Amino acid sequence: MKRSFDLIVSLICSLCLMPFAILIATGIKIKLGSPILFRQQRPGLNGKPFYLYKFRTMSNERDKNGNLLPDDKRLNSFGLFLRRYSIDEIPQLLNVIRGKLSLVGPRPLLMDYLPLYTEEQRKRHQVRPGITGWAQVNGRNMISWEEKFALDVWYVENRSFFLDLKIIFLTVYKVLKSEGISQEGNVTMEPFKGLQSKASGGSE
Numbered sequence: 001m002k003r004s005f006d007l008i009v010s011l012i013c014s015l016c017l018m019p020f021a022i023l024i025a026t027g028i029k030i031k032l033g034s035p036i037l038f039r040q041q042r043p044g045l046n047g048k049p050f051y052l053y054k055f056r057t058m059s060n061e062r063d064k065n066g067n068l069l070p071d072d073k074r075l076n077s078f079g080l081f082l083r084r085y086s087i088d089e090i091p092q093l094l095n096v097i098r099g100k101l102s103l104v105g106p107r108p109l110l111m112d113y114l115p116l117y118t119e120e121q122r123k124r125h126q127v128r129p130g131i132t133g134w135a136q137v138n139g140r141n142m143i144s145w146e147e148k149f150a151l152d153v154w155y156v157e158n159r160s161f162f163l164d165l166k167i168i169f170l171t172v173y174k175v176l177k178s179e180g181i182s183q184e185g186n187v188t189m190e191p192f193k194g195l196q197s198k199a200s201g202g203s204e
Contacts, residue, residue, distance in 0.1 A: 001161055006103050010096040021090050024055060024082070031078040032059050037091060042108035047125045050100040052108055055088040084178045092131050104164040105130025106152035109192070116194030117149075124152040127159065134163075137170035145192045 025036045038056045041049045057079035061069045068074065075083075082088040095101040101108070108129035117124075134155035135148040143151075155163070 002102065002164065003099070005161070005164075006096050009103060010093045014093045014097070017090055017093075024087060024090070027078065028056055028082075031076065032056055038088075041111055042129070043111055043114055043125060044100050044108065045125065045128045047114055047122075049111060050095070050108075052101075053091040053094055055082055055091060057082045057088050086175045089131055096131065100128070102128040102130045104132055104167045106133050106155065107136065113192050113194075116192060120153060121149040123156050124149060126156050132167060132171040134167060137167055137174055140174070 028036045036056060038054045040052050042052045044050045058071060058074040059076065059079075061074050063069060092101060096103060105128050106124040133152065135143070135151040138151055139147065
């Protein structure tokens with residue numbers, strides 16, 4: 001039922017948003033240059049990697065040595081607008097159609113984070129990752145990594161069709177209010193460094 005719902009809704013949304021997506025792609029080409037899409041490998045169901053696609057929100061500006069500038073230097077007002085209203089997420093509907101993502105599930109993070117999870121946190125990969133999730137409607141990037149993972153695991157253990165519907169409606173509300181976009185002092189959120197070193201008394 002979940003997969004059928006994901007497929008039907010993502011196909012309908014893709015068709016309806018096609019003209020808007022073309023307009024946004026044109027804006028990215030003008031404001032940020034090429035490529036239009038951001039492509040990165042992320043862990044999917046059971047940690048199996050797949051390629052995530054989003055609209056690019058940052059430029060490729062580099063310093064005199066050829067190194068990319070910090071994120072906050074490459075994120076202009078146009079890119080910030082795309083992030084504020086989650087417009088950059090539209091291409092992820094293609095991942096849903098392909099079966100790599102669900103509309104609702106724990107957000108796919110970086111491959112580098114996989115070995116840093118505790119056994120409890122690793123449960124978030126027992127389901128397909130999602131465009132939005134329980135953590136996104138309960139703080140998004142304004143909560144700590146520990147809180148975010150606890151919410152992800154709660155979703156895995158309590159998921160249902162009606163919970164998914166609730167999350168989708170709450171997501172629309174949160175996007176319109178532009179809540180939880182970034183953590184203070186960061187473009188999005190500080191990198192996850194793991195808890196294992198803390199648990200063993202080590203230092204980071």
